[in-house]
Amino acid sequence: xxxxxxxxxxxxxxxxxxxxxxxxxxxxxxxxxxxxxxxxxxxxxxxxxxxxxxxxxxxxxxxxxxxxxxxxxxxxxxxxxxxxxxxxxxxxxxxxxxxxxxxxxxxxxxxxxxxxxx
Amino acid sequence: xxxxxxxxxxxxxxxxxxxxxxxxxxxxxxxxxxxxxxxxxxxxxxxxxxxxxxxxxxxxxxxxxxxxxxxxxxxxxxxxxxxxxxxxxxxxxxxxxxxxxxxxxxxxxxxxxx
Numbered sequence: 762x763x764x765x766x767x768x769x770x771x772x773x774x775x776x777x778x779x780x781x782x783x784x785x786x787x788x789x790x791x792x793x794x795x796x797x798x799x800x801x802x803x804x805x806x807x808x809x810x811x812x813x814x815x816x817x818x819x820x821x822x823x824x825x826x827x828x829x830x831x832x833x834x835x836x837x838x839x840x841x842x843x844x845x846x847x848x849x850x851x852x853x854x855x856x857x858x859x860x861x862x863x864x865x866x867x868x869x870x871x872x873x874x875x876x877x878x879x
Numbered sequence: 880x881x882x883x884x885x886x887x888x889x890x891x892x893x894x895x896x897x898x899x900x901x902x903x904x905x906x907x908x909x910x911x912x913x914x915x916x917x918x919x920x921x922x923x924x925x926x927x928x929x930x931x932x933x934x935x936x937x938x939x940x941x942x943x944x945x946x947x948x949x950x951x952x953x954x955x956x957x958x959x960x961x962x963x964x965x966x967x968x969x970x971x972x973x974x975x976x977x978x979x980x981x982x983x984x985x986x987x988x989x990x991x992x993x
Binding site for chain 2: 764765792794796801802803804806809811817820852854858867868869870871872873
C-alpha cells in the first residue's frame, strides 16, 4: 500500500523567503508528526496532530514555523522568512492511534524534504 | 524532560562481527521503547519495539534488544552483522501514561565492511 509521501523532495530557497512543505500520511492514520533532522543530530520533534484535537506545537522552534492539517489528512509545514539555520531534512510520520492513551504505536516515516537555505 | 543517549555515534565492523548499540534514557516511569533504522537512501522504519512483557524483544533481520529497567537501557544487538546492515540506527523512548511524542537519540551510524 501507499506509504507516507512528502513533497518536494528537495527545496532550495533564499534567506528570507517563505517555504511550504507537504505531507500526505497513510490513509486512516489519525496521528501525524513533523520532525527536523539536522546533520549528525537526532530527530527534533516539531509538531503533533491527533484527529481533530488541537495540535501539540511544543516543539516549534520559533513563531516563523507553523503547520496545519486539513480534513484530518494532508499537512503543510510553513516556514516564514527562512534562515540558514533552518536548513535540514524535514520528516513527516504518521501512525494509527490504536488505543487512546497508548504510546506504543509504530510511526511510519516519509522520505523527507531536504531544505537548503542559501 | 526525558532524554535519550546513544553512546556510539559511529561504529565500523567487519561482516560476521557481533553488534551491540547502546541506548540509555532518563525517564523513570513506564516507557515504550523503539529502535528505528534508516538504510542508505530509504525511509526510517521500525526495527523493533517494547511496551510490556518479555524484556528481550526480537525484531526484523535478526536484531534483538533487551530492556533493563534498572539500568534505564534498551541496547540493540545482533550476533553476526552483514554488509546489508549498514545504516543509521535510532533509539526512541516514549514516556508511558499517554505520552504520544517519542524522544529520539542522535543516532548511530553503522558501517559493515564485507
